[in-house]
Amino acid sequence: MRDSKFAIEIKNLSKYYGNLAALKDVSFQVKRGDFFAFLGPNGAGKTTTINVLTGLSNYQSGDVRIFGYSTTKDYIQARRLVGLCAQEFNFDPFLTIRNLLVFQAGYFGILPPKAKRRADELLERFGLYEKRNAKHRTLSGGMKKRLLLCRALIHEPEIIILDEPTAGCDLELKFQIWNYLKELNQEGKTIFLTTHYMEEAEKLCKTIGIINSGNIVRIGEKSQILQDKSLQDVFIEVTGLE
Amino acid sequence: MITNPIGTASLAKREIFRFLSVATQTVFPAILSASLFMFIFGVAIGNRIDFTSAQVSYFSFIVPGLMTMHLISTSYENTSFSLFLGRWHNHIQELLLSPLSYFEMVLGLLAGGVMRGVVVCTGIYLVSLMFGNFPALHPLYLLYFMVMVSVIFSCIGMLAALWAEDFNMLNMWNIYLIIPLVLLGGVFHPVHLLPQIVQDISLFNPMFYLVQGIRYSVTGVSDISIVISALVTLVMAAVFFNVAVFLFKIGYKLRT
Numbered sequence: 001m002r003d004s005k006f007a008i009e010i011k012n013l014s015k016y017y018g019n020l021a022a023l024k025d026v027s028f029q030v031k032r033g034d035f036f037a038f039l040g041p042n043g044a045g046k047t048t049t050i051n052v053l054t055g056l057s058n059y060q061s062g063d064v065r066i067f068g069y070s071t072t073k074d075y076i077q078a079r080r081l082v083g084l085c086a087q088e089f090n091f092d093p094f095l096t097i098r099n100l101l102v103f104q105a106g107y108f109g110i111l112p113p114k115a116k117r118r119a120d121e122l123l124e125r126f127g128l129y130e131k132r133n134a135k136h137r138t139l140s141g142g143m144k145k146r147l148l149l150c151r152a153l154i155h156e157p158e159i160i161i162l163d164e165p166t167a168g169c170d171l172e173l174k175f176q177i178w179n180y181l182k183e184l185n186q187e188g189k190t191i192f193l194t195t196h197y198m199e200e201a202e203k204l205c206k207t208i209g210i211i212n213s214g215n216i217v218r219i220g221e222k223s224q225i226l227q228d229k230s231l232q233d234v235f236i237e238v239t240g241l242e
Numbered sequence: 243m244i245t246n247p248i249g250t251a252s253l254a255k256r257e258i259f260r261f262l263s264v265a266t267q268t269v270f271p272a273i274l275s276a277s278l279f280m281f282i283f284g285v286a287i288g289n290r291i292d293f294t295s296a297q298v299s300y301f302s303f304i305v306p307g308l309m310t311m312h313l314i315s316t317s318y319e320n321t322s323f324s325l326f327l328g329r330w331h332n333h334i335q336e337l338l339l340s341p342l343s344y345f346e347m348v349l350g351l352l353a354g355g356v357m358r359g360v361v362v363c364t365g366i367y368l369v370s371l372m373f374g375n376f377p378a379l380h381p382l383y384l385l386y387f388m389v390m391v392s393v394i395f396s397c398i399g400m401l402a403a404l405w406a407e408d409f410n411m412l413n414m415w416n417i418y419l420i421i422p423l424v425l426l427g428g429v430f431h432p433v434h435l436l437p438q439i440v441q442d443i444s445l446f447n448p449m450f451y452l453v454q455g456i457r458y459s460v461t462g463v464s465d466i467s468i469v470i471s472a473l474v475t476l477v478m479a480a481v482f483f484n485v486a487v488f489l490f491k492i493g494y495k496l497r498t
Contacts, residue, residue, distance in 0.1 A: 010396055012490045017498070058496045076245065080341040090332035097485025107340035151336070 004068035007032045007159050007190035008053065012061030015048055015214075022048045023059070024214040030207070032067070032118065035181075035191045037201035039231075040176075046194045049211070050163055054084050072234040074154055080108065083157030089144045091136040097147055098123065098132040102153050106160050108155035115154075122150040125180070132164065142173045149177065159190040166200060178204060198231040212239045243346070250346040253337065257354025261320055267420050268320070268358060270380045272312040273365040279308055280373055282432070297399055298461045305370040306457035307429030310391065314424055314452070317359035317392035321351055321399035326412050329403065334496060344490035345370025348483065360388050368462070376461075383418065383468065384459035390475045391452050395420070397482035423449040428457075433465045448478060 006031040011177045015023040023045050040046050051057035052064055055071055055078070064071045069078040091100055098119050105115035121128040126146040128139075136144060145165065152160060155184045162181070166174045181204060185191050195201055201208060202222070208231070209219040218225060225234055235241070257261030261268040269346035283300035291298040292434055328334035337347055367384075371377065378384045397413070406412040433441055444450045455471035464471065490496065 044316065049498060055497070056335060056338055056492055071285060076341045079339060082339070084335075085336065088332065090335055091259075092328075092333045093254075094263060094435055095256070099259075103252055103256045104336055104340075107246075107249045107337065107342055109248045109341070111248060125257050127377070141281065 001137060001178040004065070006030060006065075007030060007034065008192065009063070009065040009068075010034075010049070010053075011063040012121075013052065013059060013064060015045075015052060015057065015059040016108055023052070026062070026211070026214070026216055027242070028209055028216055028219050029170040030190060030192060033127050033188050033190055035185045035206045036193065037205035038192060038207045038211065039196075039198075039201060039208065039235060040049055040192045041241065042196075043119055044211045044239075045214045046211060047163055050084070050161055050194065054082055055079060063217065072132075080155070081158045083155065083160045085125075085148045085160065087167070088134070089164040090225035091151075093135065093137065093145075095135070096133050096201065097128060097136055098141070100136070100147075104151055104199065105154045108140075110155060118154060118156075122153060126150055126176075142169055145169055149180075153184075155191070159192060160184060161192045163194050164196065165195065166192070168226070174200075198235060202226075202231045210235060210238050244349070245341075246342055246346055248340045249340060250350050253342065253350025254353030257320070257324060257351060258357050260324060261358045269362055269365065271312070271361045272316050272370060275313055276308045276325075276366040277369045280305065281371060285373060292355070297349055297463050301370075301373065302375055302461050303432070303463075304430055305367070305375050306460040307453055308365050309388075309460070310427075310449075310453045310456045311421075311424050313359045313363040313388060313391050313421060313427050314360045314395045314449075315416065315457075317355040317395040318399040318402070318420060319354040320358045321396040322403045322412055322415075323399075324354060325351060325400050325403035326406055326409075329495065330465060338496060345487050347376055347490055348486045351391060351400060353395045355387060355399060359392030359395070363388050363392075365432040378460045379462040380445070380459045383472075384456065385452070385458055386472065386485040387475060390479045392394070393480070394452075394475070395483050397444040397479070397486045400486045401489065404489055420449075422446055423456075424453070426450075426463065427453045448474065451475060454490070 011027050012076040013023050013026040014021065038046055038049065046178065048057060052059050052069065054205065055075055066078040066081050071078045099123065101119035102112065102115045105118055123132050126149065128143060128146055128150065129137060131143065136147060139147065162235065166177055169177065181191055193205065206222055208222055208225045210217050248297055284304050288300035291300045293303065402415045427447050433444045433450065451471045451474040453464045453467065454464040455468065455475055458468045459469065
């Protein structure tokens with residue numbers, strides 16, 4: 001890993017879907033070890049930004065770096081450092097949940113004995129160990145959410161990107177995920193979180209960025225952004241919601 | 243070049259595991275179907291066909307054709323289904339987020355197609371021995387052609403999986419292009435028995451060279467030089483492999 005001050009650096013990023021500009025000259029950085037909330041209304045460009053960061057989307061112009069590694073030129077090094085907890089449940093239907101994690105660890109160059117140990121640790125941590133030999137179809141929605149998180153963490157990434165990780169979760173699971181994310185952040189991992197729950201962002205994050213219609217409309221440290229207002233008020237103000 | 247051997251091996255293992263876990267659908271039907279062809283056409287009807295001009299019995303003649311036909315279809319089905327299902331369920335993201343190079347991704351996916359093709363082809367060959375076929379005259383050639391032909395069609399399967407938008411489109415290549423070309427390439431008939439004009443047209447059918455290569459490896463008889471067959475096979479494998487890697491690199495229908 002390069003000795004970069006920033007975990008994420010995005011410079012002048014533009015992304016179009018046909019004629020539609022999803023991201024317009026977006027630039028921002030996320031410091032190493034930060035807990036960053038990336039907020040915005042539906043269709044603002046949050047998931048597109050995540051897809052660009054993780055290499056799931058091409059982009060037309062700009063420069064995107066993970067710990068100094070370009071996500072296009074040095075994509076192998078960059079991807080090694082990132083774990084993505086996606087919004088949707090996208091698992092291989094042929095695999096048991098334990099095998100799913102073991103194979104995923106394998107792609108990251110982790111040998112089977114260590115991959116199995118790591119998979120079991122995560123499954124136990126998230127209460128899925130009893131289900132290790134089941135296929136994901138048999139899991140409840142909350143369990144699938146936890147499995148997404150296990151998959152994102154299997155290779156011990158330096159940056160964990162979470163796209164609405166607690167959407168649809170009950171309170172118990174929400175608190176469990178929050179506590180785990182706080183733990184990871186305390187261990188020095190960088191967390192990049194998108195959420196529609198203002199309370200979640202306010203409670204967990206150190207830095208906040210708000211995107212609207214493909215433009216960054218507010219970014220900074222939480223105290224700087226809030227200034228005695230609630231995050232919801234700030235969000236409504238900068239996105240022009242009524 | 244492989245920079246992540248564990249990752250590549252892990253993907254290869256997953257692909258092989260996937261088809262072996264449903265072997266009743268991925269391996270045995272092809273062997274059963276070929277066995278029935280051997281019994282009906284090779285044994286029951288073949289014994290009544292005067293086939294002296296082809297230098298081998300009709301049974302020995304069709305076995306390599308059947309091996310090639312199923313080698314092609316199973317290799318194609320394996321990669322096309324696996325990759326298309328990945329796109330359909332979006333678990334292809336597991337691969338796209340990983341630190342595997344595009345070359346390694348194609349190589350890993352290829353492993354499943356090649357392994358399935360070789361297992362099915364070998365199975366058909368072993369069944370033919372039980373029906374009284376002679377052991378292959380050139381086993382090393384046979385290995386070369388089995389691997390190369392399955393590389394070609396595993397790669398074509400990937401191209402189809404990237405191009406297709408639904409399962410109908412996925413099957414179209416196999417039904418309307420691959421199977422007709424394979425059958426016209428001499429699976430059941432020696433091309434030299436056809437009218438000259440059809441023989442000349444056959445030279446433009448790439449499947450002709452693949453069928454002839456495997457036929458020569460098993461029986462020592464072919465309508466064309468083994469060197470030409472081997473070269474055509476090698477060039478096709480190199481071209482389709484590189485096209486597949488290129489499409490992964492540009493993210494054709496993989497990245498938005």
